[in-house]
Amino acid sequence: MKRAYTAGTLVDATLVADWLDSNGVPCEIFHQNAVGALGELPVTPPEVWVRRDADLSLALRLVGEVVFVDEDGEQQCQQCGEESPRGFDICWQCQTALRS
Structure with missing residues (x-):
């Protein structure tokens, strides 16, 4: 497994993971439950990891297509x-x- 994206929020991580999955890149979100433990544990942002190392370059390209509007x-x-x-x-x- 390889890390494809480090998110600012769990919502962003979920959107990216869903985008990757819908484009045929199976992935997992790590540290999704650490967000609720702020103050108790070191801050670890949610991360999206691809299951197959060979999918990393495609995943990085797909992540680059995601636009977060401020x-x-x-x-x-x-x-x-x-x-x-x-x-x-x-x-x-x-x-x-x-x-x-």
């Missing part, structure tokens, strides 16, 4: 100038579409 921050409405959270699709003030 929805933090704000965006300005072009219609009214109001700031809305970046995750919003329409302006909360005037209901104008914020994304095309």
